[in-house]
Amino acid sequence: MSRRSIFKGRKLELVLDSVRLPNGRDVERELVLHPGAVVIVPLLRPGVILLLKQYRHAVGGELYELPAGTLEPDEPPEACAARELVEETGFRAAWLRDLTRFWSSPGVLREKMHLFLARGLERTRQDLDADEMIEVQEVTLKDALEMVRDGRIADAKTIVGILYVAQFGEQV
Numbered sequence: 001m002s003r004r005s006i007f008k009g010r011k012l013e014l015v016l017d018s019v020r021l022p023n024g025r026d027v028e029r030e031l032v033l034h035p036g037a038v039v040i041v042p043l044l045r046p047g048v049i050l051l052l053k054q055y056r057h058a059v060g061g062e063l064y065e066l067p068a069g070t071l072e073p074d075e076p077p078e079a080c081a082a083r084e085l086v087e088e089t090g091f092r093a094a095w096l097r098d099l100t101r102f103w104s105s106p107g108v109l110r111e112k113m114h115l116f117l118a119r120g121l122e123r124t125r126q127d128l129d130a131d132e133m134i135e136v137q138e139v140t141l142k143d144a145l146e147m148v149r150d151g152r153i154a155d156a157k158t159i160v161g162i163l164y165v166a167q168f169g170e171q172v
Contacts, residue, residue: 001026011035011070034111037104038081039068039157040096041165042089042118044138049165050089050121051144051158053135064137064147066158068113077114085118087127089136094120099168102160115161141166 007014013033020026042050052065069084071077078096086092099115128134139147144162147153153162 030108032109034070034109035073036071036077036112036114037068038071038077038084038114038116039066039161040081040085040116040118041066041161042085042091042093042121044121047141048138049141049144049162050091051137051139052088053137055133063155064153064158065155066161068157078116081114081116081118086124088132088134090124090126091121092124093118094122099164104156113157115164117165
């Protein structure tokens with residue numbers, strides 16, 4: 001019914017929406033608008049993926065993550081995936097496959113994530129932003145699954161990517 005912008009930053013906007021729900025009730029909802037993002041499962045060789053160990057201020061420490069990044073205005077998800085893979089890992093993919101899409105936190109955040117599988121990786125040069133502290137690690141898919149199970153991997157997009165590839169196969 002109406003929207004009021006509360007804050008607008010470089011990559012997101014916080015709004016207050018007045019909405020009528022399907023049941024007829026009128027409510028207010030705080031919503032974070034986001035342009036969308038990509039997450040990539042880089043398959044270095046059969047059974048081995050690349051993970052990032054990355055400092056995240058929001059959680060006050062390091063997380064194990066798959067490479068990911070925010071879509072630029074009008075940027076196709078596949079182009080973003082190719083760009084982010086090189087920037088964060090220092091590897092270029094000969095082949096990218098769009099696997100699925102999912103909402104990262106639909107209760108408050110309008111961020112659609114596009115999941116890709118990257119194969120045919122060729123080493124190039126990592127190109128990190130000034131605020132990124134990333135260590136690239138080779139991890140077997142089996143070990144990554146154990147890291148999900150025991151909580152060492154706690155990042156939702158990374159859990160989704162690892163479980164998707166483990167369930168549906170590296171050759172999807």
